[in-house]
């Protein structure tokens with residue numbers, strides 16, 4: 001497990017709440033309430049109840065065998081990031097991690113969900129994360145899928161934003177037989193802004209799928225989205241980015257970019273930006289590219305004496321670097337390792 | 348040092364070089380002039396080993412090796428350098444990292460220890476000053492958003508850092524202001540040594556005034572149709588290429 005300094009850490013094994021910063025049970029950190037979601041639900045505690053009716057995925061709660069509820073009262077700014085580690089143990093396990101974040105008015109929090117296969121084989125993980133970003137609140141949400149094992153994992157993230165709130169999302173997916181993230185952001189009140197970034201490194205014979213949907217339901221909201229991917233030999237990537245701007249959502253601004261780098265002909269990349277715009281008073285841009293390493297650039301490197309393998313690594317790094325600023329520092333060495341793997345088996 | 352015999356090459360099935368003969372000895376500076384599209388850059392890039400150029404005939408000996416059998420990186424490691432007419436922009440790779448990787452690749456090939464970041468910085472500072480480049484350029488992505496002149500300076504800096512035995516400059520003097528031209532000319536002059544040779548592709552006399560060439564060649568439609576001393580360049584300036592082709 002990469003080491004995160006000063007953060008509040010919760011560990012889940014096969015979806016079950018295991019421990020929280022060496023202590024068990026609920027934990028209050030500078031006014032942030034972090035609890036096992038099941039207990040939260042069973043004891044019908046207040047913050048949870050208040051939001052229960054609004055939950056988008058109520059039916060899944062039946063399957064929750066742990067999960068995590070995070071509650072930030074109004075104006076509370078969590079000074080330390082919260083890291084949730086989801087480990088798999090044993091063979092062919094299936095579990096449904098559930099995360100519920102309630103950030104009330106003007107609160108702030110940084111949350112990292114980290115999915116690690118560990119030693120398990122053939123496990124299936126279906127996660128659901130639901131995030132309420134209250135008026136003027138700020139939530140930074142990161143999901144890291146880092147798998148060495150043959151794991152199938154999917155995650156649905158659903159965020160609802162109130163007035164003038166800010167939501168940033170970063171997803172990194174690398175490794176795992178199949179990884180899928182569905183991200184829906186609902187800009188429900190005026191002045192809400194969201195920034196969504198993603199990076200997928202799809203190695204040999206792996207598959208990554210990213211579906212995003214941004215719903216502009218109110219005027220004066222802004223969304224920015226950039227996803228980038230590198231796909232190795234026989235790897236497959238799907239990107240589907242949808243932006244819906246409702247009739248009343250005037251003065252909306254939305255941009256969507258998806259860039260893909262294919263490391264060889266035997267990679268498959270499907271990218272589909274979709275705009276559904278129901279009023280005229282908006283500024284929306286979108287673009288998607290799929291390219292291979294630039295031959296001219298490669299020749300330029302080689303003409304300076306640089307071996308082709310190293311030239312390719314530098315060029316892939318350059319492509320990936322644009323997204324690096326969103327990645328927590330402890331993760332960077334893992335990414336380096338993944339890039340190495342590309343060149344051993346991926347190209 | 349470099350012996351080219353009957354070199355013919357084509358790009359996408361179109362014959363561009365139609366039989367080049369050229370011998371360059373150590374210490375010499377050769378100039379190649381010729382109209383647009385005559386094949387000057389193709390010659391330069393055939394020598395550097397661009398892979399979509401197909402050599403259909405001829406041979407090139409470079410310092411006792413069969414140059415055409417070498418990969419582009421092996422050519423560079425053997426001491427060949429090409430300053431590109433249109434340097435490629437590389438977003439995301441800093442000039443510094445590129446230079447360091449290139450130099451260390453050459454050192455590794457020569458069996459010398461690689462330089463660490465600090466040693467490398469010490470090594471290049473003087474050269475950065477020599478090309479009058481702002482040190483901030485080193486942190487910028489290679490050539491990305493560089494002006495035309497800055498790109499050419501960047502090529503000269505690379506040449507100084509990599510210290511080649513044989514340098515080809517493809518229109519490195521085009522599009523430069525007076526100061527930059529001086530930088531390029533001085534850079535090239537500083538490379539002039541008895542054991543080094545330089546091949547300059549140019550359309551202008553300006554560079555030749557500062558850096559007196561030994562031989563000037565005229566390339567026309569894939570062939571060298573005339574060679575002479577520097578007065579040939581002046582003659583071209585006055586009379587254009589017409590008189591040469593009429594005779595030919």
Ligand SMILES: Nc1ncnc2c1ncn2[C@@H]1O[C@H](COP(=O)(O)OP(=O)(O)OP(=O)(O)O)[C@@H](O)[C@H]1O
Nearest residue numbers: 358359361363382383384385386387388389390432
């Ligand atoms: N990739 C390519 N595909 C097709 N034709 C090409 C390609 N590259 C070069 N050529 C052709 O080869 C010929 C020689 O080009 P080259 O760039 O060598 O000319 P040059 O002498 O350097 O011209 P300039 O003075 O304009 O730089 C031209 O007719 C050009 O159109």
Ligand SMILES: [Mg+2]
Nearest residue numbers: 387388389432
């Ligand atoms: Mg040219």
